[in-house]
Amino acid sequence: MKKIQSIAEVHDGFDNKAFTPLELAQEYLGRIHASQLNAFLTVSEEKAIFQAKKATAELMKWGRVPREAQPLFGIPFGLKDNLVTQGLRTTCGSRILENYVPPYSATVVERVEKAGAVILGKLNMDEFAMGSSNENSAFGPVQHPTHPGYVPGGSSGGSASAVAAGLCVAALGSDTGGSIRLPASFCGVTGVKPTYGRVSRYGLVAFASSLDQIGPLTNSVRDSATVLDVISGADPMDSTSIQGVSEKYVAGLSAPMDWSKVRIGIPKEYFVSGVQAEVAASMQDAIKWFEKQGAQCVSVTLPHTSYAVSVYYVVAVSEASSNLARFDGVRFGVRPEGLSSSQGDLLSFYKQVRTRFGDEVKRRILLGTFALSSGYSDQYYQKACQVRRLIQQDFTAAFEKVDFILGPVAPTTAFKLGEKSQDPLQMYLNDIFTIPANLAGLPALSVPCGKDSAGLPIGLHLAGRLYSDSELIRIADAFERRA
Amino acid sequence: MQSEFEAVIGLEVHCQLSTRSKIFCACPARMTEGQSVADITPNLNTCPVCTGQPGALPVLNKKVVEYAVLAGLATHCEIQMHSVFSRKNYFYPDLPKGYQISQYDLPVCGKGWLEIPGGSAPKRIGITRIHLEEDAGKNVHEVGYSAVNLNRAGVPLIEIVSEPEMFSAEEAGAYLRTLHSLVVTLGICDGNMQEGNFRCDANVSVRKRGATALGTRAEIKNVNSFRFIEKAIEYEIQRQIQVVVSGGQVVQETRGYDSDKNVTLSQRSKEEAHDYRYFPDPDLLPLRLTPEWVEKLRGALPELPDQKRARYSEQYKLSSQDAGTLSNSKSLSDFFERTIALFPAGDLSAPAKAIVNFLTGELTRLSSEASVELAQSKVTPRHLADLVQVSLSGVISSSGAKQVLISVWNSGAPVDSVIEKEGLKQVSDVGALEPIVQKIIDSNPSQAAELKAGKEKLMSFFVGQAMKASGGKANPALVSQIVKKLLA
Amino acid sequence: MDMNAISRSVAKLARLELSEEEVTTFSDQLKQVLTYIDQLQSVPESSLGAPLYHPLELPTLLREDQAKTPQLDSEGRPSMLSAASQTDGLIGTAYKVPPIL
Structure with missing residues (x-):
């Protein structure tokens, strides 16, 4: 069986009777058990087998995958361990919740289950999503999927590593300051942080409520779009979920791109010393490609970028201190x-x-x-919120000139385990390019765009206006299919 | 010596709002009649939201907002079109999330006022603010452990904060009674003080009369009856005066009230100063009202006690005292309205006065002695209307009326049959009364002479004697006519 | 700023127990982070306006006042209790905590 499969490949395999949902689930469970990555904290074998058997029986009955009604039919799926699952242990990577079996499920969990996903288990993460390397898990760090001894990035490191290693086809993560995009970039998968409020946070164990957003980690932009179609949309249980009709992401992918109307901003503040040369070079390649398609790439300025890490840390830890009470x-x-x-x-x-x-x-x-x-x-909380406004205004001004903002996801590719863990500040600075999108609530994603000389993946970061998730996904999909 | 001091009192009232569901989740906020959410099996009435499970989020109950706005409109508050929910952070086992969702710098209602009955004229007490918040659960203290019940956690509350503008325990009591009657009339609070639906904290300080700065205040917490609050405040005022007079200083602290001993006691001051670290709750966005919504609510306001008081004075010529007493009690004014409605239109001042006298006198006494709400008793407005009619027309005497009322209270029998059965009809027959009166005049010649000479006061003596001789059945008005006639 | 004293008092507010050694370590780290964060004080006052507390500047969602009776678990207990410590966390159906003075 092919190691890495897309959702479409799995569904074709079901339709062609190449394998049944049960066989597929057993294959993935076998891989998880054999894996040394420490990506899973809890494997829900029984539940997965039960769901897969049910899917197999349904497939027998219908003869075809019900793609419309269940876009994730039979898909081996992983959940970051800060998404509560009724009856299934949810630890948040913390000793304090070592034994926590939630009495309810997160809205996104209910939605992916209803869409037919086969839940394989709960994925490792930095404790309470606080970290950029996955070294802060109480249950040991997750290994990089291809480079032993390197970090997978954090905090959704389990999700990124598992998807990249073929331990699940798709996974959910959460992103407070880059926790989906950074590990996606380090592990070479796609990770999307939707516009704040697109996806219900009900049942996401809060780190910083005004920044947290759930999103997919997958092997392709299209798969992320499929997952987003399932999980996004208003939720009466979350006051901060955007009410009204949600977009159709996969459907948006079929429309042809009109590149002449695409304007991409390159913030000068993102191309400064401290960015690894290979990362910077990879960005230039991406810019050239977009220009070649006919997009306009122009320099923009986000003058308050240098304050973003400070603002982020004050806001995030303030909210966290209360959320963790x-x-x-x-x-x-x-x-x-x-x-x-x-x-x-x-x-x-x-x-x-x-x-x-x-x-x-x-x-x-x-x-x-x-x-x-x-x-x-x-001096701290109020001031940080005032400067947060300036960062938001930077984007408002930039988006008058451009539709998207392009940059690296992180200054460097994946680093070695232990390399930064003794220096909290250095670790915090990893998130410099991803944090601003959280502060302003913008949709942003990481899509693979190359590798460094060590073969470590480099991620391209694209951010859009509030609510422009669909357009953002379209250009990322086009970029991903560039080869 | 004490008169050189004056007390200054500000009150913080917490009203549980009588919505169906809790403020931030769909768990019931009240049980069926007569049952409190706190009474049922501990923690039966809980869900992920009100137990603060990880990941659970609050969603605001629209009705709660409407009730708070109604309270604000009825107390002439500035209704804020933009208000914010904040987190008040502290650890306590009955506080599931480690913070209480409350309103801090931007409450739903700003400044307003409430008029309370005063000696000669009503007095206006300023209201600082009204804000929304969630109730905590309940800790039951046992030997060796405490038990936490979260059934009440998340029940909606409004906190109504007054200005420090009351100067005696009686004024504080009048404010509380007026406010209580207001929220009950509005239908936003059940008002049951024993169950904690309506709770009050009193900030009490004393200062030299004429001083403008406030003295250091003590806060008296959680007293659950009007009478006890008044007694607690009165005690606290005297205590503080004693402290100051004896050269000491009043300490800012929280004090509890021991109703058995009628004292307030210092509640062990917290080992650390509170630092609630308020900040806007990022799980809830600002609450926005629209002028249309507020106007719609204003249109839905029932007649309020002060409007009612004015109408009673105008329509029934009731004294301001009587009108105030009636309008401040929903149960009394409801009963009054239903009774007076049974009289034909016209000048109703006499029956109105008589109804008020029965309601605030005998019926209030009977009801409090038996601990039975008037509305739940056997006495109906029909009974009261009949009783007033026979009293005013002289069919029965005032003492006879009292007797009838007690009888009706116990049996619920119709008024005329009670009068019949107990033989309470007054003797209004001149032929029957004349010989009795003549006999009294004959045996009291000197009093008769003095009365004849103009000492009018002695009339009551003759009426009294006649009542006695007739076994209380003589019509007193008729008796005095006969005395005048016989002495003429 | 006496960072050690601040760490101690903040730890108390947050109900965290720190050993003396931890007080020193955390204080050093916090000091380093605060020094960095203090760059916020360099933002010109004139450019600062209303704080942004939340990325969505929308009115909050309102729920109709409909009550839903909470479900019991399969053992007929309030369903939230399954998450509590089953060995020492409950007394009847109430949560058990050390005596509150």
């Missing part, structure tokens, strides 16, 4: 045993529970608590 061991999660004999001190109970957070999480809770605290919140 619910992990108090009372209603769920791991708690100290022998409570009544623990000499009954509530304060020490809380502390014993919360000591299970990892160091990076603690660091961010401390910073966030500080940034919101009386006497400092004007």
Whole structure:
């Protein structure tokens, strides 16, 4: 069986009776068990087999894949472990939720299941999605799919690595400051962060609520479009999901591109020293290709880019410090045993529970608590939100001239495990090019655009106006099919 | 000595809104009649949202917004077209998310006022703001552990904050009664204080009379009856005066009220100062109202107590005291309206006055003694209307009327049959009364002479004697006519 | 700024226990991050306007007031309880915590 398959290839295989959904699920489960990547935290074998058997029976009955009603019919699928799954352990990569079996499922989980996906299990991640390398998982780092000893990127490192290694056909991740796009870039897959509010966050364990967005990681832009068609759209359970009719992403791909109308902005702030030469060269190749198609590529300025990391860290950790207050061991999660004999001190109970957070999480809770605290919140939280407005305005101004903004996903390709883990600030600076889209809520994606001399993948970052997800996906799809 | 001080009181009232569902999720906010969400099996009434499961998100209940706006309109508040939900961060086991969703710098209602009955004229008390928030759950403290019940977590609340503009416990009490009657009239709060539907924290301080700056205040928390709040405030005022007089300083602190001992007690000051780290809740976007929506709600306001009070004075010539008492109680004014409606149109001032007297006197006493709501008792507006009619026409005496009312309260029997059965009809027959009166005059010659000489006060003596002689059945008005005639 | 003292007081607010060693490590790291973040103070005051708290500047969603009776789990218990610690987390159907003074 072919190692990497697209959704269309799987469906053709079902139609041609090359394999059944059950055979396919068994094949992928076998690969997961044999894998050394540490991409999966929980394998839902029983559930997968059950779903695959059901799909196999349905296929027998209908003779053809019901592509319209179930766009993910029989697709081996992975979920980042911060998407809650009823009855299936959800850890967020944290010791504090080591035993958490949620009593409900995230809206996106219900939607992919209804669309026929076969859920193989839960994917490893940086604890509470806080990290850029996947080294912050309490359950050990995920390995790079092709380069042992390298990081897959984070925080959706399990999702990216699993898709790239053929351990699942498609996966969901979440992106707060680049957590889908960075690992997609490092692992050489496609990752999309939709416009904030396109996809319901109900059931996504919150890191920073005003930045978090769920999106797909897949082996092609088209597959991402298929997954987005399934997961996006208004949700009455999420006040911040955009109400109204959602776009049809796959349908949009069939319309021919009119390149003469495409204007691409190249922010001068993104092409500065510190960007790996091979990454910069790869960007130039991409720009040339777009120009060759007839698109206009022009220089734009996003003058407040240098503040983005600061704004991001203050906003993200402030929200996180509050979002993570619910992990108090009372209603769920791991708690100290022998409570009544623990000499009954509530304060020490809380502390014993919360000591299970990892160091990076603690660091961010401390910073966030500080940034919101009386006497400092004007200087940090409020100021950061004011500068966030300037960053948003940078984009508004740029999008008066161009339709898309192009740049690298990250300054470098994947780095070695342990290389940056002792220096939080260096790690934070990895996200410099991805963070601004989260701050402004813009749709953005990573699509593979080459490799460096070590063979490590390079990702192209494209961002669009609010709600322009469909157009963004169209040009990314065209770029991906350039060869 | 104490008169050189004055007390300043500000009140924070939490009203549970009587919506069907909680503020941010679809769990029921109230159970069937007479059952509180707190009473049912612990945590039965919970879902991912109100237990703060990871990933769960709040979605605002539209009705809650409408109720808050109604409260704001009824208290003349500035309704804010743009308001924001913020997180108030602190750890407590009954607070599932580690923060309470509340409103901080941009509440749904800004400044307003409420008129309370005062000595000679109504007094206006300023309202600072009204904001929306979610209720917490309940901790039950046991030996060796505490038990957390989240059935109540997420029940919608409005917090109504007054200006520090009340100067006595009685004023605070009047404010609370007026506000209580208002929210019950609006139909936005069940108003059951025992169940905590209507809760009050009082900020009390004292200062030298004439001073303008406020003294250090103590906050009295969670007192669950009007009477206790008044007593707690009164105690606290005296305590603070004592502290100041004896050269001490009032400490800013939270105090609880012990109703058995009638004292307020310092609640162990928290080991750390609170730092709630308010910030806008990123899970909820700003609440936007439209002028059309607000106007629609204004149109739906029922007649409010102050409007009712004015109408009662105008239409029935009730004293401002009577009109105030009636309009401040939904149950009394409802009963009044239903009773007065049974009288034919015309000048209704006499029956209205009589109805009020029965309602605020005997019926209130009977109802509180039996702990039975008037509306749930056996006495109907028909009973009361009949009773007023026979009283005004002199068929029965005022003491007889009381007796009838007690009888009706117990049995629910029609008024005329009670009068018949208990033989309470007044003797209004001149022929029957004259010999009795003559006999009294004969045996009290000196009093008769003095009365004749103009000492009018003695008339009541003769009426009293006649009542006694007739076993209470004599019509007093008739008796006095006969006395005058016989002495003429 | 005494970063160690700040770390201690912030840790207390956040209910995190830090050893003295951790206080030092975290304080150093926080100091480094704060030094970087302090670049925000260099943004000219004149260019700052209304804060942007959320990327969507839309009115919040409103839900109709319809109540839904919560479901029981297969054992007839309130369904949220399945997530609680089953060994020491419950007393009846209430969550159990150390005594609150």
